[in-house]
Amino acid sequence: KACESAGHIFVDRSGPKKVLETIRQAKASLKDGVSLVVFPEGARTFTGHMGYFKKGAFQLADELQLEVVPVTIDGSFQILPRTGKWIHRHRMILTIHDPIPPKGQGTENIKATMAEAYVAVESALPEEYKGMVKNDDQ
Structure with a gap:
């Protein structure tokens, strides 16, 4: 509510x-x-690794020619894993990356923006969580 x-x-x-x-x-x-905050994976991770990004928010940004501002949330998996029942005390770091300006319109722009955003978000994760692992419910 x-x-x-x-x-x-x-x-x-x-x-x-x-x-x-x-x-x-x-x-x-x-x-x-x-401004909209969108979680482009569409679901929380089972492993702490990022899943693939869904294109919906990137299509909207492309259509309206808006910047995309990637944000990394590091530590939330340790605080409450997806299958966890209890909250754990842990440091969480929020990294706001440089905006990605629109490059034009169309499918190729959407793919390029998604790839650039993925690299930016992943860059602020600890090494142990880098590299995509497919989530079962994606």
């Missing part, structure tokens, strides 16, 4: 029309000048 009150947009994957409604809400927010 608190998330709804704060204006969070939830991705409803129950059908194509629901996904389109989510995209419409996101576009409206972005056009109003509101």
